[in-house]
Amino acid sequence: MPQLGESCIWCKAPTDNSDVSHVLPECFGNRDAQVLPKGTMCRSCNNYLGSKIEPALVEDPIIHAICVTLRVVDPGDANVFRDRLFDQDHKPVAPPQRNVQLNLTIRADALELEASYEVKGTIRRAFDRRWVARFSRAIHKLAFESFVWLQLRPDAKPAALDLFAESFRPIRRWVRYGEPHGSVRPLVRMPSSSVTHQWEPHLWGFDRHFALELRLFGDWLAVSLTSPHGEVQKHLTGWCSESGRPAWLIGESFGPLAPGKGSGAA
Ligand SMILES: [Zn+2]
Numbered sequence: 001m002p003q004l005g006e007s008c009i010w011c012k013a014p015t016d017n018s019d020v021s022h023v024l025p026e027c028f029g030n031r032d033a034q035v036l037p038k039g040t041m042c043r044s045c046n047n048y049l050g051s052k053i054e055p056a057l058v059e060d061p062i063i064h065a066i067c068v069t070l071r072v073v074d075p076g077d078a079n080v081f082r083d084r085l086f087d088q089d090h091k092p093v094a095p096p097q098r099n100v101q102l103n104l105t106i107r108a109d110a111l112e113l114e115a116s117y118e119v120k121g122t123i124r125r126a127f128d129r130r131w132v133a134r135f136s137r138a139i140h141k142l143a144f145e146s147f148v149w150l151q152l153r154p155d156a157k158p159a160a161l162d163l164f165a166e167s168f169r170p171i172r173r174w175v176r177y178g179e180p181h182g183s184v185r186p187l188v189r190m191p192s193s194s195v196t197h198q199w200e201p202h203l204w205g206f207d208r209h210f211a212l213e214l215r216l217f218g219d220w221l222a223v224s225l226t227s228p229h230g231e232v233q234k235h236l237t238g239w240c241s242e243s244g245r246p247a248w249l250i251g252e253s254f255g256p257l258a259p260g261k262g263s264g265a266a
Pocket residue numbers: 008009010011012013041042043044045046
């Protein structure tokens with residue numbers, strides 16, 4: 001039987017990886033807060049997911065804007081990871097508006113300038129199934145690794161779940177191999193209008209299923225950890241539609257989670 005620390009959480013192969021892995025990528029400023037121990041995943045999965053899947057996170061306009069606002073520093077090179085709100089990958093649909101306010105006070109011994117600077121524009125990302133699939137895989141990766149991290153805590157509730165159980169097979173295959181091909185495993189997003197420094201996973205149990213809610217710097221995302229592909233949308237709709245806040249289903253298309261919720265279909 002595969003064991004955590006000896007077998008890869010994604011492909012179940014024996015692990016050859018002596019590196020710890022970060023649940024939230026290091027480029028988000030995650031040094032030590034949420035780290036999975038050595039041997040949790042194999043080198044091949046770690047490399048593939050880090051280079052092919054995780055970049056979809058910062059291609060997302062909201063996550064990109066949050067990184068810019070928080071001025072997240074990449075510990076790899078100590079540079080600000082994201083400096084410009086509008087760049088080559090996040091072009092505004094029209095030239096951004098810039099508003100500057102300057103208020104100069106002249107004192108006997110100094111000049112004092114009170115300054116504010118605002119830049120405003122719209123980034124539009126058209127629905128593109130291949131990108132949405134990568135984004136979904138990246139969020140499911142973050143969610144499942146957060147779940148593994150929660151399980152490793154001494155106060156884990158419920159404790160000692162079998163992380164290699166068949167019920168996690170659909171999420172494992174989706175993240176690692178994009179299976180079933182040509183589809184998007186749905187997730188729910190409740191974008192917030194404000195940004196915080198908080199990121200936190202929360203596990204929810206529903207009968208025999210588990211969902212994971214990620215609070216990611218003011219963004220809010222939820223996925224099902226255990227639903228078979230064909231039932232994800234139905235389960236998420238049932239679990240999330242009671243909250244009363246506008247929520248969006250991101251799957252084969254974008255849309256409000258349930259009729260009457262959200263603020264109109266995209
Ligand atoms: Zn692996």
